[in-house]
Amino acid sequence: MNIFVERGGITRRQFxxxxxxxxxTAVFAGILGKIGIDIFKASDKYIEKRIAGLYTLDERMTIxxxxxxxxxxxxxxxxxxxxxxxxxxxxxxxxxxxxxxxEIPELIKELEAHRHHAA
Amino acid sequence: xSTVVTKEIIHVxxxxxxxxxxxxxxxxxxIKGRLGEKHxxxxxxxxxxxxCLINCPFGAIVDMSMAEQVKKALADPSKVVVVQxxxxxxxxxxxxxxxxPGANVKGKxxxxxxxxxxxKVYDTEFAADLTIMExxxxxxxxIFAHVGVPGYEKSxxxxxxxxxxxxxxxxxxxxxxxxxxxxxxxxSPQQMFGxxxxxxxxxxxxxxxxxxxxxxIMPCTAKKYECQREEMIASGFQDxxxxxxxxxxxxxxxDAGINFLSLxxxxxxxxxxxxxxxATIFGxxxxxxxxxxxxxxxxxxxxxxxxxxFKTVRGRKPIREATVNIPIKELGKTVPVNVxxxxxxxxxxxxxxxxxxxxxxxxxxxxxxxxxxCINGGGQPIRRDTY
Numbered sequence: 123m124n125i126f127v128e129r130g131g132i133t134r135r136q137f138x139x140x141x142x143x144x145x146x147t148a149v150f151a152g153i154l155g156k157i158g159i160d161i162f163k164a165s166d167k168y169i170e171k172r173i174a175g176l177y178t179l180d181e182r183m184t185i186x187x188x189x190x191x192x193x194x195x196x197x198x199x200x201x202x203x204x205x206x207x208x209x210x211x212x213x214x215x216x217x218x219x220x221x222x223x224x225e226i227p228e229l230i231k232e233l234e235a236h237r238h239h240a241a
Numbered sequence: 242x243s244t245v246v247t248k249e250i251i252h253v254x255x256x257x258x259x260x261x262x263x264x265x266x267x268x269x270x271x272i273k274g275r276l277g278e279k280h281x282x283x284x285x286x287x288x289x290x291x292x293c294l295i296n297c298p299f300g301a302i303v304d305m306s307m308a309e310q311v312k313k314a315l316a317d318p319s320k321v322v323v324v325q326x327x328x329x330x331x332x333x334x335x336x337x338x339x340x341x342p343g344a345n346v347k348g349k350x351x352x353x354x355x356x357x358x359x360x361k362v363y364d365t366e367f368a369a370d371l372t373i374m375e376x377x378x379x380x381x382x383x384i385f386a387h388v389g390v391p392g393y394e395k396s397x398x399x400x401x402x403x404x405x406x407x408x409x410x411x412x413x414x415x416x417x418x419x420x421x422x423x424x425x426x427x428x429s430p431q432q433m434f435g436x437x438x439x440x441x442x443x444x445x446x447x448x449x450x451x452x453x454x455x456x457x458i459m460p461c462t463a464k465k466y467e468c469q470r471e472e473m474i475a476s477g478f479q480d481x482x483x484x485x486x487x488x489x490x491x492x493x494x495x496d497a498g499i500n501f502l503s504l505x506x507x508x509x510x511x512x513x514x515x516x517x518x519x520a521t522i523f524g525x526x527x528x529x530x531x532x533x534x535x536x537x538x539x540x541x542x543x544x545x546x547x548x549x550x551f552k553t554v555r556g557r558k559p560i561r562e563a564t565v566n567i568p569i570k571e572l573g574k575t576v577p578v579n580v581x582x583x584x585x586x587x588x589x590x591x592x593x594x595x596x597x598x599x600x601x602x603x604x605x606x607x608x609x610x611x612x613x614x615c616i617n618g619g620g621q622p623i624r625r626d627t628y
Contacts, residue, residue: 165626168342169557172616175332175343176528177555179521186518186549187535188373193515197371201441209378217436217475218375219426220404223414229472237477 247305250289250465251619253280256301263293263302268586268610269412286415288408288586290610291462291619304462304619307483308493314454314482315358322454323442324359325434326350328366329460329524329615330487336622337491338501348506353494354458355507361446364509365457366516368434369523369532372405376427377536380605384541384578387604390571397422400581400596400603403529405429407467408610412586413593420593430523431457431464432473434513435480442513443476450478457484460524460618463610486620518549526584526614527554527561530607534565534580543570554580557613559588562603581606584614 132140185191189207198207202214216236221229253263253272257279264272264280271287274280282293294302314320331347340346354362379401386396404410404425413420428436434457439450457464461484467473468481485493494501509515519535522528531551538546553563561582568575581603583589589608595601611617 165624166613166617168336168624168626169613169617171341171343172329172332172621173343173525173557173613175345176328176522176525176616178343179332179345179347180518183516183518183521187539187546188370188377188517188519188532189536189539191367191370191515191517191520193367193511193513194370194374197437197441197513198374201437201444209374210382214375215426217440218371218428218433220428220432220472221426222410222421222424223418225421226472230474233472233474237474 248466248469249282249284249287250305250462251282251287251291251294252303252305253282254301254303255279256299258299258301260298263297266292266296268292268408269415288411288415288610289463289466289619290408290586292611294462294619295617295621295623298625300623304486305465306489307465308485308489311456311483311485312493314456319452320454321360321446321448321452322358322456323361323363323438324354324456324458325363325365325368325431325438326354326458327431327460327464327524327615328369328521329618329621330458330490332524332616333460333621334487334491336624337488337495340502342624346501348508349501349504350458350490351509352504352507353490353499353501356499356504357493357497359456361442361510362507363434363438363442363512363514364516364520365430365434365459366520366523367513368430368437369520370517371433371437372427372430372523372529373519373532373536375433376401376403376425377533377540379425379427380533381537381541384569384576384604385571388572388576397426399423400601400606401425403533403605403607405523405529406609407461407463409586409589409608411463411466412589412610417593417597419597423596428473429464429467430520431459431467431484432480435468435473436475437513439476439478439480445512450476453478454483455481457481458487458490459484460487460615460621461611462486462619464620488620488622491622524615525555526609526612527556527582527607528614529609530554530580530582530605533605537578538565538567541570542568544568554582557584559583559585559612560592578605579603583608585612586610 203211269286271283335344335346382396385393402424435455443450465484519532
C-alpha cells in the first residue's frame, strides 16, 4: 500500500481504494456506535406495563369511588365528624391537613401545645 | 420520641464513574461534579426522588435505609408494628421474584408482610380514599369561593395543586414559596395513614399509641424524607416511624427465606385497610386527578357517574390537560372544570409561572415528580432492560 507515499500524486485507483476504506470505517463506526447507545439507553416499557397493571386492578375493584368506601364512611361517622360524613372538620384539619414552608414553625408550636394539652 | 435518622436520603458512592447520566435525569440540577470527577449531591436542592438512583448505569447511587430500625421494632415484643403499602408497590414487587412488570401481587404481598411479623397489615389505599375526601372537598370549596357562593370566602385560591408527592412539595417550598397557598393543605396518604393509625386505630385496637410503630412500604425514596418532617406529629408522636422501599421489602422477604411465589393470596386487615379503585390509581400519573374527579363530580352534581373512567386525563405526556363539564347542583348550571396533569418536575416551572402571572386557565393541577407516576418511583425495582 503506497497511498500515503507522495511520489507525483496518487493514481485514480489508489484514490478510490482510500475513500472506500474511509467510507467502510465510517459505516462500521456508525453501526457500533448505535449498538452502544442502545445498550446504554434503557427500555422504559416496564413503565407502561406497571401502569396497565394498576388500571386493571382498578377495573376489577367492586367499589371504584373513594366516597363509597365503607371504612371511609365509618371513620367519619365514628371519629372525624361524629354522626355524619363531613370532611374538613376541626379534627380533620388537625390530623389530616398541614402547612408549608414558612408556616411550619408555627404549626409545630400548635401541634406541640395540643400534645401537652392532651397529656 | 423522634425517630429522625437523617434527612439526606440519596448519596453517591465511590462506585461513581462520573458518566454524567444522573445529571440528565435529575429534575432539580442537584447533582454536582464535572465529567470525570466523582459526583456529589447538593442536598439543599435535592428533592430525594431517587430518579438518579434507578437510572445510574453503574448502581453507584444509594438511598439511606431504615430497614434495621424496622427489624428492631419487629423483634420488640412491646411494639405493635403496623404496616401500610402504597398502590404502586403491588404491581412492581413481583419483578424482584422474576415476574413481569405490572403483575399484581397484592395478595401475596399482604401474606408476606404477616409472615415477616407485622401485627397489623393495612393499606395506604385506605388513606388515599381519605385524601380524596379531604382534598376533593377542599377543591369544591375553592371552586365555590371562586364563583361567589356565600360562606366559602375563606377558601384558598384557584388553581389547586395536589399535595401527595413529597418531592414536588419540597421543590415548591425551595423554589416557589409564592405558589404554596395554591397547594392543597391535605397531607399525603402516607401521612394521613400515620395520623389516623396512632389515634383512631390505636383507640379501636386498644393500643397505647406510644407502643405503636408505623411502617410504610413505598415506591418512593422521598417518602423517607416526608415521614421525618418535624411537623408530621399530629397524633402526638411521629406519625410514620419508618419507610421501606419496594426493593427493601423484597430483600427482607428473601432474607427471611420466604418463598414469595408460593404464598397464598391474603387480604389486608379491616378498619383502615379497605380501598377502592380510585385509590389504586393514585400510583399512576393522572390517577389522583381521576380519583378526585370521580368523587367531586358525584358530590357537586348529586348524580351518579355512569362511566367512572376519565380517559382524557390518562397517558404519559409530561403535561396533559382536559376539561370536564360538571353540572353543579348548588348553582343550577354546568361549569367547565379545567384540569392539568404534570408528570416530571422538569415540566412544572412553566405551569407555575402561568399561575403566578395570572394567566392559568386551570382549576386543578396534579403534579408528580417521577415520569409516569409513583409506579416509576425511586424506590421501585431497578430495571436495566434494553430495547
